[in-house]
Amino acid sequence: MADLAKLPVTVVTGFLGSGKTTLISNLIKNPGGKRLAVVVNEFGDVGVDGDILKSCAIPDCPAENIMELANGCICCTVADDFIPTIEALMALEPRPEHIIIETSGLALPKPLLKAFDWPDIRSKITVDGVIALADAEAVAAGRFATDVAAVDAQRLADESIDHETPLSEVFEDQISCADIILLTKPDLAGPEGVAKARAVIEAESPRAIPVVEVAEGEVDPRIILGLEAAAEDDMDARPSHHDGHDDHEHDDFDSVVVDIPEVTDPAELVARIEDLARSQNVLRVKGYAAVAGKPMRLLVQAVGARVRHQYDQPWGDRPRTGRLVVIGEHDDISMDAIRAVLSPAREAAE
Incomplete structure (x- = not known):
């Protein structure tokens, strides 16, 4: 049993676009009687996820209980960001009964767990559980992990071959650290895709983990x-x-923030994002766009070429400035090409 004097913390991890923010939004609205606080760590300096979660705030999880850390991976900025944030949440009145941490989609969860051993907080909080989200459709398509059967066959033939990629390493580390795996978007994967995703996860898991x-x-x-x-x-x-390394690399992935002019047709913006996924191997796009004649801002979220968009809230007095965060593998993306595709009017003006 966990020490009841310690404040429980749930770490929510999962690859880019797996549905972490959607999950936490629902937890904020339906917390099971618990008074929640949330820490959001984003890859890139535009607080899209934090903004979405603050719009879901309720009395048991008010906006001041939702804090954003966008200055880098929280496990790499423990003293400067993570510890002060946890201490600030614990000092709130009334005190939260449970803290949820949404990690970046490219985060490795184990280094974060090590941060909980810091003397300033280790006697005050405990990791209640690590929840890993896996996009069933993407996993079934092999986008987050290697071809398990093929790699196993090659390894049997030559144990010295290393077939891991940055994507598969992140995915496997998230799965290996989990206490429960949530298989998301099963409707998009279909029964066959769900079964295939389950098989991939089972092959990657170091122990029996509920799915x-x-x-x-x-x-x-x-x-x-x-x-x-x-x-x-x-x-x-x-x-x-x-394991065995004092730190971990984040250089395998890059993010670029693109300011985009007002768009006249959301479908045209979607087409541009789909083009990026094909031409630049973009992993993730998220942010907002202003649509001519529309008082609501357009929330845009994409995983590869799968783009979802919806009007989420009025612009109000805020500048109608569209901004997107684009994330891809370091060697596969061109910052200039991304800006040219997403903001052609701005490029032409320059």
């Missing part, structure tokens, strides 16, 4: 809160590709 299908982020909070895993004391059961 629960979740659509639109809707899950009973009793399933993922109150696990009492004390994960910070269970590190050996959570292997990582980066």
Whole structure:
């Protein structure tokens, strides 16, 4: 049993676009009677996820209980960002009963767990559980992991071959660290895709880990809160590709922030994002756009060539400035090409 005097923390991890923000938005609205606080760590300096979550705030999780850290990976900025943020949340009145941390989609969760061993907080908080989200459609398509059967066959033939990629390492580390895996977007994957995704996850898991299908982020909070895993004391059961290293690299991925002019047709913007996914191997796009004649801002989120968009809230008095964060593998993306595709009018003016 976890020490009841310690404040429980749930770490929500999962690859880019797996549905972490949607899950936490639903938890904020349906917290199972718990008073929540949320820490959002984003890849890139535009607070899209934090902004979405603050719009979901309710009395049991008011906006001041939702904090953003966009200055880098929180496990690499422990003293400067992570510790002060946790201490600030614990000092709130009334005090939160549970903290949820949404990691960046490219984060390795195990280094974050090590941060909970810092003397300033280790006697005050405990990791109630690590929840990993996996996009069923993407996993079934092999985008987050290597071809398991093919790699296993090659490894049997030559154990010296390393077939890992930055994408598969991140995915595998997230799966290996989890206490529960939520298989998201099962409706897009279909029964066959879900079965294939489950097989991939089972092959990547170092131990038996429960897998629960979740659509639109809707899950009973009793399933993922109150696990009492004390994960910070269970590190050996959570292997990582980066075990034995004092730090971990973030140089495999790049992000670029693009300011975009007002668009007249959302479909045309979607087409440009789809083009980027094909031509630049872009992994993730998220942000906002202003649409001519529309008082609401357009929320845009894309995983590869799969783009979703919706009007989420009025612009109000804020400048109608569109801004997108684009994330891709370091060697595969061109910043100039991305800006040219997403903001052709601005490029032409320059």
